[in-house]
Amino acid sequence: MKSLFSALFLLLSISAFTQEKDSIPRKQIYISRINDAPKIDGRLDDAAWKNAASATNFVERLPNNGRSIPDSLATHVKVAYDDLGIYFGAEMLDPNPSEIRKELTERDGIGNDDFFFILLNGYNDRQQSMQFIVTAAGVQYDAKMTNGNEDSSWNAVWYSNVDINDRGWTAEIFIPYSELRFPEKAIQEWGLQMEREFKRSGTRYSWSPVDNTKGSFSIYDGEIHGIEHIQTPTRLSVQPYVSTYLNSYDGETSTNVNGGMDLKYGINDAFTLDMILIPDFGQTKFDESVLNLSAFEVQYDEQRPFFTEGTELFTKGDLFYSRRVGGAPFGDVALQEEEEILDFPSSVDLINALKVSGRTDGGLGIGFFNAITEKTYVTVKNTETGATRRELIEPFTNYNILVLDQRYGDNSSVSLVNTNTTREGHFRDANATGLYVDHTNKTNTFNYFGGIEGSWVMEEGTKTGMEAQAGVSKISGKNRMDLNANLRTKDYDINDLGYSSATNFVRYQGLYQRRLLQPKGFLNNMYLNWVSVHERRLEPDLHSKWILNFNSSFTTREFFNFGGGFETTPIGTNDIYEPRVDGKYFSIPAYYDVWLWFNTDFRKKLVVEVLADWYKYDERGRGDLIFDFSPRYRFSDKFNVRLSTNVRLSDKEEGFVDFLEADDILFGQRDRNTIVNSLGANYIFNNKMGLNLAFRHYYSEVFYSEFYTLQNDGGLSDYGSKNDEYNTTYNSWNLDLRFSWWFAPGSQMTLLYRNATDSYIERSHINIGDNFKNLFDQPQVNSLSLRISYYLDYNRVKSWFKSNDRPTVPQDAVGYRESKMRL
Known part of the structure; x- marks a missing residue:
């Protein structure tokens, strides 16, 4: 310690x-101010592009790191700026334009698509950039990237369009300064990275070369020079919303109407205030609930946009x-x-x-x-x-x-x-x-x-x-390699605003990884990992567990992905949490875990993902089998369907059941069978409108065959009384059907139908028909809701009161500046 x-x-x-x-050497581009802004229509035929600076000489990042881009895929990006923002015009050659991948997805989704990618870092610190992507289908994706980690919940209001022609495809993008962060200086120096994804061959090309042998992706940014005497715009926007709900539950119907507003204000060039007034989270994605028999609460993902953005x-x-x-x-x-x-x-x-x-x-x-x-x-x-x-x-x-x-x-x-x-x-x-x-x-x-x-x-x-x-x-x-140590004292507790589960431990971990940095033989990449974890209870000292793990991942040149691994606790585990009482522990025999997985080429219409995982314990008849099967099929560039079935069969599992009199702790031997079926489907009408279906049915049953009391040495002794009241069957059913329409920049209408129910009964070994009858006999939530939010930017509203010959804000979602725009 x-x-x-x-x-x-x-x-x-x-x-x-x-x-x-x-x-790291910095690739640089010097850009110029323009007076007449281009129309953002995807065609690079405006006068503004004629003399604009051009970024060329892209280099392959994946999979053949460092190879020059072939002439047949030559990529040229024009960059310019004015008083309102920065403009990119990218021309990407393609020898077979009819084969350009352009699957339609919802906003912030990238499917089987070619795309153009921009990273802008106004502080040029190589650590946090704003990411803007437009696919060949015209779909926008934006995120914040911090030290290589992507936060796609961030949404900006920017403008783009694409055009597929007989030479390849072009992308035209305008990013207002209001969506960027940069210091208040007369002369700006920003970090810049641009990439192009060529989906047919699974290759990615970067403007500023990236060395994949060391460091994170973000440290290889190039630089933009030439931006001078720009003013940070007034960054004030509000997003009022109105929503209405028609709910039916247990025979009763109710309606309600809500209204509220999100506010975003740029305090200065660096700091932003985000505020939510009268929140409404009724349309957030459902939680994937489970039957929890562990000593800790389930940690669910955050679904509310304000808390993820x-x-x-x-x-x-x-x-x-x-x-x-x-x-x-x-x-x-x-x-x-x-x-x-x-x-x-x-x-x-x-x-x-x-x-x-x-x-x-x-x-x-x-x-x-x-x-x-x-x-x-x-x-x-x-x-x-x-x-x-x-x-x-x-x-x-x-x-x-x-x-x-x-x-x-x-x-x-x-x-x-x-x-x-x-x-x-x-x-x-x-x-x-x-x-x-x-x-x-x-x-x-x-x-x-x-x-x-x-x-x-x-x-x-x-x-x-x-x-x-x-x-x-x-x-x-x-x-x-990685070596680290971690300890928590018994009374460590951050659960009022954080999440802490296990406490009272010290853990030592070592990792060795062997990776393939360039394609070799039939492989594009390879990762081999060896891990050792040793954990002890702090107070009083007690061996908890020693885990040895090997796991691997391979991708072939045909983009078939596969891998597997092995894990064991060779001397067993003393679980200090399962008894739910300080000072107690439960001894679990050693286990041996073997798994294999694969998924087929994601570029194909049919993609199949399979996982098989088998645990065997040093205890007669005890083991777990996990099987996951997830096919997806792309019927067209507009319509795709995804299925998933996950099965876990646990035989003779042992765990906590209840507290008895005289401070005894009841444990039980149980068989637990869990099946989760999911269905997802998208029909995307265009790059602003889509229909999404999400369905999940979770089923878990627990059958107890033996009962024991926990001993002070971590062992179990026969309790002698069997009680069926602890047998359990739990079902959770959720269905969401959602229509979304981004009808204006930053503005969205969402119509959602939701059906949900669950059931919990103290019985197991129920046949399928009776199980579903019991589930649908429970009260169900049927909800139909409509939510409309409208994005209002201060600069846009201000333009409504200006003369037509001096607009300063977008006039529609296609052309931010249809005519001359000067401050």
Whole structure:
């Protein structure tokens, strides 16, 4: 433990005081200001392109890293700017234009498509860029890319169009300055990367060459020069919405109408305020619910756009789990013997939320998040008298996050994160703070990382805990390695605004990876990974588990992907969490796990993904079999269907069941069978309008055959009494049918039909017919909703009051500037 803290202190010292100069050569382009902007129609025939600077000499990045682009695919990109934004006109030759891949998808989707890709970094720090992609079908995709990690939830308002001709295809793009971040300087120097995907051969070409032997993709940005004396536009936009719902549940029908607004304001050139007023999340994707028999809660993905968009700063250190905001109430109710709860809410209402984030010219990122949730009550009924009362289980609650993230060098940062949850009255409050370092050396061959966190929970006293981690990784060459250590104390708890499951452990992990950097033989790439993980309980010391793992991945020149692996816990596991009691543990015999997987060429109309995974334990008759089969078929460039079936059969699994008298813990031996069937389909009318179907049926049954009590040595002794009440069958059924139409830039209409139900019964071994009869006998949610949001930009609204000969904002979604536009 002392060595872990020493290593962490050394890493923090190195990162805080080491400043390095750029080490990667920069490709450059010098661009000029234009007076007459091109019409964004996909055709590069405007006068503005005649003398514009041209970016050429693209180089293959994948799979043959470093090879020059062939003449038959020559790519030329014209770049220019004016007072409102930056323009790109890309011409991409193709010897067979009729074969250009142009599958239609919903916005922010890339299917079997050729595409053109732009990365812009206004601060030129090689760490965070704005990403803009347009496919050959004209579909837009945008994201924020931070150190090679992509956040596609970010949405910008920009303009593009494409044209397929007898030479290949062209893309024309206009990106307003309002969607970019850059310092307030007379002379700008931005980072720039551009790529072209040629889907038929599965190759990708970059303007600025990328060396895949070391470092992350983002450090190979080139540079734009020549942008001078531009003004940061007023960045103010609002997105009012109106929604209406027709709901039917358990024979009762209700309707409601909602209205609210999202606001985005550029405080200055670097910082942006995002605010949501009167939120409505009724059309978010359904959660993929499961029957949870583990010691920990299920961590579901965030589906609400406000909490996924532009949150890269707030996810530093993993202290923020946004589902806590507006999630399940934390409080509990003390019931008398004759009382019962009539209704217990699954979530609390969000009143409003805001976030402020940005980065200074010196590389300091600052993020602030605040949200307030409403009081929440339950209704308690006296079963003898029939009287009811309301009990407060969640008061007004304020959630805060503050992040400071200082970048330096090509790919390094030091971060401080604080989260705070304050509840009104005598309810539980909490605070957590983390300090993190991520340091990459000058040659981009080694990465050093570490962090330390503290948690404070105030509830009838103060509970404090801590976590620390440190490690080093070799990130270059064919042979790569990673060594790291991580510990958490028993009382570490960030669950008021974060997610922490396992505690009271120290873990040591080592990784060795062998990779193929260039195609060789019949392979395009290969990854071979060997992993060792050793974990112990901290207090009191106890061996927990030792895992040995080998896994592999291969891609052939024909883009057939396959792999597999082997994992074992050779000396078994002492599970300190399954008993649900501090100080207890449950001994699990060693297991051996073998798996194989493959998927066929994603460029084909029919794609099949298959996984087979088999666990065998050192215990007679105990094992798990997992099988996953997922075919998808593309009927046309507009219509595709995806199926998925996942089956898990667990024989003679052992685990926690219940608490007994005299502090005994009941365990059981159980067979568990789980089947998940999913169906997805898209019909895309054009690049702004689509119909999407999402269906999922989850089924899990548990049958107990033996019962035991847990012993102090982690073993089990016969309980002798069999009780069928613990047998379980759980079903979850969800169907969403959604029509979306992006009828104007940033503006969307969504019509959603939703059908959902679930069932939980204390029986198993039910035949299929009876199972579905029981499921559909349960109350069902049938909901039809319509939501319309409209994007209003300050500059656009201002133009409505100007004369026609001096417009400053887009006149339609195709041409941002149909006529001369000057400030």
